[in-house]
Amino acid sequence: MSSSQPPSEQALAAGTKLSSLVWLMEVAGREFVTYILNCGENLDSILSGITTLTPEQAANTEILDRTLRGLPEDIDQTVRVRAALSWLSECQANGQLTAQMLYLNAGGQQISVPAADDLEESIADLADAVYSALLLPDEFAEMFDHYNLRVGIYASRAIFDHPSASGFREAVMNDSTLGQLFAIEGERTGRVTKRIYLSTGTAHSIQLLRLPEIILTRAWHSIPLAEQGPMQFVEAALKELRNIRSILSRKRGITRGKIAFAGILLPEGSGLTLKGASVRSTTDDDRKLAPPSLKGQASATDFSGVTTTVSYDGDIVLEMQIPLTIRVVDGSSGNLRWPDDMHLPDEVEATINRLRFGLIMAVEREARALLVPTWRHFDDPLDTTMSLSWSDPREGAGFMPTQLTGDEVTSWASWYERLSKPYVAKIDLALSRILKASGERRDPSDVLIDSVIAWERLFGTKEGEPTFRISTSIAILLGETFEERMEIKTRLSTIYGLRSKVVHGSGHLKPSEYAFCYEALDVAIRAVRILFLDRADILQLPDGATRSSALLLGARPSPDEEPP
Template sequence: MSDVIKLLTGAFGDEFVRFVLNIPESTNLNTIPNHVPDEVVQHLAAIALSSAGNGFADNNFFAAAQLTSYSQSKGTSLVQALRRACGGGPLEAVEESEDAVLYPLRMIAQDCWPVYLMTSVNSERLNNFFAATPSGVMQHPKKSDAAEAFMQDASLSKLFPPRGEGARDHPLTESAEWVVNVGTGGTRNLMGVLSGLIFDARLRVALAGKALTFQSLSESLEHSLATLRLLAEGKEANVPAVIGFSGIHLNEGQSIRFTDGVLREVRPAERQLLLHGSHAVGAVYETTYPARILDAFQLDPGSDNWAKLFNKYRARIEESFRSLEYALDKVRLALVLGSEEDGLLAPKEEARTIIDPANLGGSVYWNTGDQTPNNTSIKPEKHEELVMIYDVIRKKHPESLNIAMTRLLSAVTSRRDSNDALIDALIAWENIFGTRTETTFRVTASLAKILKEIPEERANLQKELAKLYGIRSAMVHGAKEPTPDAAATNRERVIRIAIDALRALYFERPELLSMISEDRSKRVLLEG
């Protein structure tokens, strides 16, 4: 491979280089073909080198800014002009639309979309905020048409309340403060919102597993705009949410469809674009999030009341997140309870992207912790069973077992230290059968009784569990911690008991689910 090709593909990725240089997939990308003018190669190389040397975290931002710059003389963006110089065909026609906002947005996207093909191998993750704001959108001659149509739209104009008389005379400068229940808020300007709509469409193309073309982006842009209109009316919009799990793995083509989402393989474009470059992710859970713009308002110049106004909605924002995380925990619990003896399924959230047009680049979160469980493959023959387990949990899980659920998930997926995991799992035991008095005996005896049928086996198990229970008490009172090997063995055992106990409750003793832990223990121990 030539040095120039290495430079270009390293900076922009193979797909982008092939598009701009008009090199088909059937042609080896080792050297520059004869049909490519030297000037084009030199221009791209200069951009690659200047972007790499800018000292900024996201090189693609600077490259996109240059490549989307609009040339009045050529009537298109630099990136499209370079492709045209390499023999690329004319721009695709923009479909006429009765939507006064959609049509100019598509015209802008037609010139700018190729920069979204860039996937730098020199950067593991993409900064979606900066990727969503190529300067070409701000330079494009159709920006004024898009802005004016936006502010004349009965729904969209609500996102930018008037400041006073004459404020609508300059739509390009419109701005307002937004509070969004995705946990973000702050100043939004109209040009940023227009850029964000195009990038939102790009994310939707990736999520759908489609090849990025102008046609696929144009189709998704209509959905992005419709979603923003719904949000502008103060209504709830179910927007795509992508959660990357470590601790589990699904092979290409595999998927498990749950009631509220789909667990599936990681698609090639998603790792950098939606999963913050995480190599730990072995499977993706695709679901929706009930997005809502809670308020759009103007602040008086010099006012410092934004935080006060934001805090007014904090409880509603937290409740939205709790609802999502509660639903995710049930999926994760179903996977844990479906583990086989030879390997735990340990789904841990590593990255999350909520694709909503109210936030530039969507809302991106990622795990900064240092504990990542090994990815265990989910066998195809387990898929149906996992769906069945989830359906039972979704329908029957009581709030009284929330602590057992969260502590078991913590023990399985998040705790690096085996003794910490043991403590989490024992708290799960207590949430299942805990009492105010004689805790050790009543918890361990209750667990033994629902897990074993033969009296002698019950007695032996109760003694074993009491001994495990005593390890925590000893550590709390200053005793020497178990050796690493012993701690790891204890960890696995207490986790397996918690898994078996929850499975017994959900599938064999569902009448106990509605009770509090003390009443559960009393019922089990008093039975014949």
């Protein structure tokens, strides 16, 4: 047998039983054939004839070949594949799947791990039994929502039909914590929980019949492809079970969130490490979560002739560990109103705003760099669905593809830290209005209104004449000389007049006045930059009235004063 031929041609030309293995590898995958032969990394050398089959492997190959030859010759390829895979994932009388029996016959070992009780023992047994079925392809994947975790039809059938699944469901009902939750008996659904609200924005009931599949599906998707194995799968299943039990008993836990942004490319290998979160480039796995409507790209060429291409389905992902709260509610009365206190922690939106605003501060280019939200999803530790929401970056304003430099990423991280100081919360409204004016408002009048609101949040007061006080404070902050400050104050007063015209409905902006709207935004951004870099003493004061008074009265920071 010539080793220079492709393995499949060699096997078929030799007329050996190996041709059945080659066919199975093509329809079921390399990992599955490796499993039933228990051959580790030797599959290629076996198929090429370099390594001889052990007696046990040869017996498995004979069984496989005999079964395939027993299928009717007049059936088409699709039916042949489904028949073969159904047989291999079928549970036999001894509680083992056909594929598991072949694996054990080839020297594989059943997994035995310490189990705390019947629940853990039954889920561990079930995971070990159905592991091979999860290796089989999911031929109906396109029929289901792309943002759901799922397993193939063969695995789903194997999990549902296996005796250990029945034992698991029985153990659930005997459990002092879980048994009380599955208190509702549905005519068609069987035992289900009351309605469970999650602070990530989803609500559902858990069907007891589906619980084993929920746990095993989540366990399967939690293991990196390169690390999948029977032992790893059993351990992951136990981890998922313990997490579900903990969350349902304590009514709280931790989940993972991903928030994607478009418009910005990171230098290769770079990112930001934050407290409890990280910022990194989007991966192919991340993009699978994005709705198909967000597929597409945008390109822009800067003044130096460099073209940058970004994706509407996200170029950067913020990944966070998020505190989770759940509430179990009796929905039988029909009152399904969302609980007022069940929402994401404020820190989630605060982190997003600090990142977005920090980028505006960090990148000082003629075209402003904007981090544009595109989609976000939160893992549901009690189900296989994920809470997904999205907005289309094409509907925003100021979308400019930008490739960051390493120095800009470093500056971004520094600005994020500045914006994380506790006293910054006092000007959160000003920062959020600047973000809206920069990336969300298409109408110049809206940019104007948001920008002036930011001014007022920084230096506004109910005392005296606000236009004079605010414009003078900003002029003092931005100007160096008396002449510069007078010129700035005059322009700010003009902008204030335009804003009053828009807000009070006394007229519409003329195209010649649009530039003032964007100047108002530039002024707001410059003011914030100077406050953070040079006048942290002003920034730390409690409100706009105090901040403007300090500027008007000429307060200066102590030479030794440092921001907290």
